[in-house]
Amino acid sequence: MPRPMPVIDDVSLAEMYDDPYPVYARLRREAPVAWLAPANIALITRFDDMIAIERDEETFPANDPRSLQIRSMGHSLMRRDGAEHAAERAVLVKSFSPPMVKSHWSPLFREIAEELVGETAPKGQGDLFTEFAAPMAARALAQIIGIPETDWQDLLWWSQALIDATGNYADLPEPWERCARASEGIDTAIDHHAALWAKAPNPSALSAMVAADWPIERIRADIKVIIGGGLNEPRDSIGTVLLGLLSDPAQLEAVKADPALGRKAFEEAVRWVAPIGMYPRRVAKETVLSDTVLPAGTAIGLSAASACRDESHFGDSAGRFDMNRPKAQHLAFGSGPHFCLGTWMARSMVGDVAVPALLARLPDLRLDPDNSPRMGGWVFRGPLFLPARWSPK
Amino acid sequence: MTKLTVITPTGESRPMEADPSTSLMEAIRDAGIDGIVAECGGTAACATCHVFVDEAAQAALDPADEHEAGMLEFAAVEATPASRLSCQVRVSDLPEGAVVTLPETQL
Ligand code: FES
Numbered sequence: 017m018p019r020p021m022p023v024i025d026d027v028s029l030a031e032m033y034d035d036p037y038p039v040y041a042r043l044r045r046e047a048p049v050a051w052l053a054p055a056n057i058a059l060i061t062r063f064d065d066m067i068a069i070e071r072d073e074e075t076f077p078a079n080d081p082r083s084l085q086i087r088s089m090g091h092s093l094m095r096r097d098g099a100e101h102a103a104e105r106a107v108l109v110k111s112f113s114p115p116m117v118k119s120h121w122s123p124l125f126r127e128i129a130e131e132l133v134g135e136t137a138p139k140g141q142g143d144l145f146t147e148f149a150a151p152m153a154a155r156a157l158a159q160i161i162g163i164p165e166t167d168w169q170d171l172l173w174w175s176q177a178l179i180d181a182t183g184n185y186a187d188l189p190e191p192w193e194r195c196a197r198a199s200e201g202i203d204t205a206i207d208h209h210a211a212l213w214a215k216a217p218n219p220s221a222l223s224a225m226v227a228a229d230w231p232i233e234r235i236r237a238d239i240k241v242i243i244g245g246g247l248n249e250p251r252d253s254i255g256t257v258l259l260g261l262l263s264d265p266a267q268l269e270a271v272k273a274d275p276a277l278g279r280k281a282f283e284e285a286v287r288w289v290a291p292i293g294m295y296p297r298r299v300a301k302e303t304v305l306s307d308t309v310l311p312a313g314t315a316i317g318l319s320a321a322s323a324c325r326d327e328s329h330f331g332d333s334a335g336r337f338d339m340n341r342p343k344a345q346h347l348a349f350g351s352g353p354h355f356c357l358g359t360w361m362a363r364s365m366v367g368d369v370a371v372p373a374l375l376a377r378l379p380d381l382r383l384d385p386d387n388s389p390r391m392g393g394w395v396f397r398g399p400l401f402l403p404a405r406w407s408p409k
Numbered sequence: 410m411t412k413l414t415v416i417t418p419t420g421e422s423r424p425m426e427a428d429p430s431t432s433l434m435e436a437i438r439d440a441g442i443d444g445i446v447a448e449c450g451g452t453a454a455c456a457t458c459h460v461f462v463d464e465a466a467q468a469a470l471d472p473a474d475e476h477e478a479g480m481l482e483f484a485a486v487e488a489t490p491a492s493r494l495s496c497q498v499r500v501s502d503l504p505e506g507a508v509v510t511l512p513e514t515q516l
Pocket of ligand 1: 434446447448449450451452453454455456457494496497
């Protein structure tokens with residue numbers, strides 16, 4: 017007999033923010049489909065359940081009128097299903113496709129990385145999160161989206177405001193206010209650049225949307241989704257790869273000796289700490305998962321972070337950063353129709369370009385022995401502070 | 410139903426009957442044959458549903474479009490003229506008895 021959904025009310029969101037992994041390990045063991053009371057969602061923590069959900073968009077649609085993401089960013093393609101979603105996504109595929117990444121975006125990533133490494137090298141020490149990871153991701157994203165005249169620092173705070181609102185499961189007022197201010201700035205940037213690309217198209221996402229003649233509401237919502245995921249994912253994964261490598265001399269030396277391994281290190285880093293740790297779905301009709309009844313209408317959260325550490329797929333060493341573990345599918349980019357559009361962009365930006373460029377120019381880069389790195393987040397997760405030292409150049 | 414033979418990554422030959430209304434990716438997966446990952450669920454975005462089709466199938470199918478061909482360059486096992494993304498191939502377009510070979514790995 018399937019059981020009713022267990023209610024978890026003895027964990028706090030603050031505890032999850034600090035380190036959700038012990039909670040996930042417990043849930044995978046005891047209650048893989050559980051009502052997480054403080055967040056008001058049913059959390060799905062096992063790999064196999066997640067795959068089953070993503071393959072069945074009729075039972076588990078992405079569209080949910082209660083979605084915090086719709087409230088914060090507008091109704092984007094990430095919250096649409098079926099043919100409508102596929103058609104919207106098809107317009108954007110070319111900008112993000114591997115051939116376009118290779119021919120157009122990678123050279124640009126290289127330029128940005130070289131410039132940043134050049135600025136960082138003389139300093140001798142600093143926080144790699146603010147010095148390198150954030151500007152790398154933000155400056156690249158301004159180009160990819162097609163709002164290049166935007167100050168990358170603006171993009172950074174806009175993205176944070178959108179993300180904080182989307183993850184505002186505690187429904188505090190301040191994140192909603194900040195989100196509204198960010199939205200205004202983004203809409204202005206869109207209007208300005210859309211007029212330019214209407215006359216002179218380019219490979220950016222905004223240009224593709226303008227060429228497809230989308231209504232402005234759709235353009236705004238999709239750009240905001242791309243800002244949210246597109247900034248935090250590469251930024252946090254750059255930090256996480258660096259943290260993983262700088263904590264393990266053997267793996268660090270291997271990547272320094274063969275920069276092509278940067279791609280492998282990136283893939284393992286996002287498995288180890290999935291930057292987009294949780295994303296929502298809705299239950300359209302009552303169904304049973306891992307022997308637990310999910311009533312129709314339930315809001316569910318798919319924990320990619322947990323699935324990526326599921327022992328049944330990654331073994332008992334799942335909690336360790338080990339780029340030499342056997343290759344296996346992970347769920348940091350999701351799966352199914354919503355499989356992350358930016359996957360190849362991130363592989364190139366982070367794995368092929370940014371991390372190898374930094375290691376090549378700062379050969380004795382090491383964690384700062386006097387300051388500890390700090391990680392945070394559960395809906396989105398990554399390093400918040402990554403203090404390091406190197407010989408100034 | 411269309412009769413197909415799938416050569417698995419371990420070299421085993423598996424006859425199967427495929428539903429013509431599905432994609433080749435779905436048909437192989439539904440038959441319970443390992444060797445297709447299909448991370449993106451058939452949206453031509455992941456290159457983890459790579460297959461090699463035999464000559465009869467190559468002649469019968471429309472060639473891969475620009476996007477599919479571009480994705481194939483990023484498959485884990487190097488693409489050849491026989492390569493396709495199986496999610497972009499309709500079973501109904503395959504000749505009866507086609508032989509489909511799965512690459513050693515998709516990741
Ligand atoms: S299933 Fe992803 S490309 Fe075919």
